[in-house]
Amino acid sequence: MKLTVEGIIQKLGGTERAAELLGVGTEALRKWRQARAVPSKHWTAILQATGLSLSDIAPAGEAPAPPPDDGGVPPGATAALVFADGSVLWGRGFGAHGSAATGEICFSTGLTGYQETLTDPSFAGQIITFTFPHIGNVGANAEDEEATNVAARGLVVKQDLTEPSSWRSAATLDQWLRNRNIPGICGVDTRAITRRIRDGGPQTAVLSHPADGRFDLDALRAATRDWPGLEGMDLAREVSCTQSYEWSEGLWRLGEAPTRSAATARHVVAVDYGAKRNILRSLVEAGCRVTVVPAGASADDILRHRPDGVFLSNGPGDPAATGAYAVPAIRGVLEAGKPVFGICLGHQLLALALGAKTYKLDQGHRGANQPVKDLATGRVEITSQNHGFAVDDESLPEGVRVTHVSLFDGSNEGIASDRLPAFSVQYHPEAAPGPSDSAHLFTRFVRLMDEHAATPRAE
Structure with a gap:
């Protein structure tokens, strides 16, 4: 039985709650009451929020027939985003064809830096939804990559990819994704996806962009049910380097050669759980000489390099799972009296090494506009x-x-x-993308090394 507009609003929890869920003002709801109809672009969000069917909310004759589960595809759809509850969002595919990408779907609120975001190894095992609609406008180039490979499994955007308008662009985002075997989907309601994650917590999804346009929905739904989720999953080894190496390049500046670390600089061993390149650049910029070691390095492996300090990098997956091998190594470094600085996953692993616990967030924090308060200042x-x-x-x-x-x-x-030279933060002081408000933490790390140095620092 078809509901009135007032009935739909009440199903959503009243005027204020309905406006919040649908991302509109209360004035819009007043106009819907006058017109006695809800615009079709809001139907998907209403169905997801209430469990109603299209026949309950669409005017007579306007409710489109849902695509059959035997692979029927709406006209113009070339990609599908399938959730673990069986629901399907149809859209237009871009990027790579091939095997469907399964993972935890998340949203990022950043307005810029989509290439740096996509190459952040911390996104391993995840499908990224950008809440900002205009993606692709600066193209892609080699300088903005934060890792050699793309660890994210797929990309979801609202609008068709924007053509690049930047003199630095070496390829379109579509070409760049195809070269790295990453599929994407556009033409879907990213606000509805964001609300779904916000209200329902972590979601498993599969992104399918087949070359032949054929979709096996039963198989795609089974893939979402079979995926175990990020809890208990160690992904750091998948994105870490496989052998130690030296890094000496500082921050990139237009028209200038990057700074280089001096032989007399404090020596930092960076444990790579999925490190972004700009972290290593920021350490060099702060006056460090950097040696990078794999995620599985033991305390002996790390201390063999005779570091002045040890840096614990960002990375993907469940810190409790990675901690099975990382925590003993970190404790060995702490017992040796070495200053330690961690960020992101490195922050969580330091906390575990000090005796704390971690937990899975309902929504996660992703984007370059996250406010954090320093309790000391x-x-x-x-x-x-x-x-x-x-x-x-x-x-x-x-x-x-x-x-x-x-x-x-x-x-x-x-x-x-309070008793060991160790500190950490959950966020990314190196940014890339994002603001540089927290870049001073690298200087703080250097000061900490200077305070605990066995030998004076050469000037």
Whole structure:
């Protein structure tokens, strides 16, 4: 039985709640009541929020027949996004054809830096939804890549990819994705996806962009049900380097040669759990000589390089799973008295090594506009973030204090030890993309190394 507009609004929880869920103002709802109809572009969101059917909300004769499960495809659709609950969003495909990509779908709120976001190894096992609609406008180039390979499994955007309008562009985003075997889908309601994740927590999805245009929906739904999820999954080894190497290049500047680390600089061993290149550049810029070691390096492997300090990088997956081998190594470094600085996954692993616990966030923090408060100074910094797990404040042992908190949800964003030279933050002070409010943390790490150095630093 078809509901009235008022009945639909009440099913959504009333005027204020309906406006919030649908992303409109209350004035729009007033106009719908006058017109006695809800615009069709909001039908999908209403169905997802209420469990109603199209026949309940669409005017007579306007409800489109749903595509059959035998592979029927709406006209113009060349890609599909299938969720674990069986629901399907049809759209237009771009990027690579081939095997369907299965993973945890997440959303990123950044307005710029889509190439840096896509090459962040922390996105391993995930399908990225950009909430900003205009993606592709600066194309792609080699300088903006944060890793050699793309760890993300797929890309979801609202509008067709924008043609590049930048003199730095060496390829379109579509070409760049095809070259890296990454599929994408556009023409879907990314606001509805974002609300779905916000209200329902982590979601498993599969993105299919077949070359022949044929979809086996039963198989795609089975793939979402069979995927185990990120909890308990160690992905750091998949994105880490396989052998140690030296990094000496500083930050990239237009028209200038990058700075190089001096032989007299403090020596930092960076443990690569999925490190972004701009982290290594930022360490060099702060005056460090950098040696990168694989995620599975033991304390002996790390200390063999005789570091002045040890850096724990960002990375993907469940910190508790990665901690099975990372925590003993970090504890060995701490026992040796070496200064330690961690970010993102490295922050979570340091917390585990100090005796704390981590947990899975309902939504995660991803984007370059995340406000964080420094409890010592009261200063608020806008930060770049990408994580789906967090440190449990209540589990922090005596002698380990909270230093930073998220102003979005109050979750932990930083810790420091009172008895050991170790601190960490949940966000990305190297940005890329994002603001540079927190770049001073690299200088703080150098000062910490200087304070605990066995030999004076040469000037």
